[in-house]
Amino acid sequence: MNRRIFLKAALASVVPGLGCGVAYGLFESGWVQVTRPTITLPHLPKEFDGTTVALLTDIHHGPFTSLDYVNAVVRTTLALRPDLIVLGGDYSLKEEKYIHPCFNAMAALDAPLGVYGVLGNHDYWHGLEATRAGFQEAKIGELTNYGVWIERHGSRFRLAGVDDLWMGKVDVKAALGDATTEDACLLLSHNPDVAEKMRDPRVGLILSGHTHGGQVVFPTGDAPFVPSHYGTKYLKGLVQAPNTQVYISRGLGTTSAPFRVGSRPELTFMTLRSA
Template sequence: MKKMIYFIVLALTIVLSSCATASLSKYHGIGRVKKYDIYSKQLPDSFDGFRIAFASDFHYESRFDRKRLPALLKALQATRADILLLGGDYRGRNGGNLSELFDVLQQFHTSYGAYGVMGNHENNANYEVVKREMERTGVRLLEHQVDTLWKGNQYILICGIRNPFDLTKNGVSPTLSLRAEDYVVMLTHTPDYVEDVDISNTDLTLAGHTHGGQVSFFRKYTPAHFSKYGNRFLTGLKHNSQGIPVIISNGIGTSRKDIRLFTPSEVVLVILHKD
């Protein structure tokens, strides 16, 4: 009997705490803007203070539905970012009008535009739908490709990974052909890629896919394993075995079950600093 009462109280505490956390968000549908300051000696001087907005795992429409689109735009605008990076999984399991989502993303104007990769939910008919929307709204799709961002005569590189779950075709990182002295930001849907393959010459990786577990306890453990490495790459700033930093976003929408506990949906802001 005592054990039953304990678990009931614990469950109520979790639910009430989650509701209280959600109500504190000033974006009314997006849990937070999560900021990371990243320091590197290799960063060119002109990119000191460069701001990256990163959004992933929209699953439109899931818990993230049409009513929350204005909140997404407000959260993105709050980053005052120089570039927008998109981490994949754009459409929900029940479908959704992706034109509505990409129309909102297009309203977020940055100096360097928007780049994106595909997620595991795009490995079907959704792929062509998402690709058309990216082309229509000017999002540059990077699939094992690298692009250069210039500031005067200095530059950094943006690298995108194609289907990181298929290592037979995509198990060689495009960063291996880059110079070690270049500053490289990698965009991949799953954080597992940074451990599965050699990503040498990468200075920072941005990933999603895990949703922070959607339900977590003590903001550290989750019963849902979206990564084969368990909770190692659950959320936040981590490092692979090479010591390369990877930032894993909780994402925007939900998958499997439309519920979040201690895993607020988020837009990520990364500010690069010259060390």
């Protein structure tokens, strides 16, 4: 009888704890943090020194990430008034029906130097053609193995993007086009693993997402699941790869489960500096 009372008491104490943990995870999944890193981009002309770039990635509009949340992210981005806005892929989750509403919301994004984005693995899984149509309808430049020159006062730098590493075919050479080793080159790649074997010396900085910062991170800093072949190396933040530097955003949405622990959603507002 004493054992039965003990088990009931133990269960009664554990269940509220689990409930609180889940509730916190749900709360943290919507607790967006605006990070403000300052990063030096090699060969960046002085005319672009201080240029601000907003990186939005892994929005994952779907059953876990509401359209109200997406609209709030868009409003926050516009309030920051970045010079350039870039999107890191994975715009929907689970079903194609979420793609159009997400791009309809993102159509409000506007910046003096433009709005550009790349594809992620979920964009292939849930509706590649619908996603590409979304880019066009929202007037967002799609940089799939393609690049553009960003110009100001007679100077320029290369903004390029590559296809998703898992589902597409990465072509850095095509993305960089006629850029030389004397040009500043900023590359968008949904998956940061691209940086590990990328040997093109022209790339000065890669902007990525994909890993969600682990989404669930223990107090020790360990993450039980990171979708990378290199463990936690490309978990989050500014990382030095073999041939370039990479900034990995924790992203804005969630997958698999609708919560985050120890890895708040991130809206990155970075400042680029010339060397």
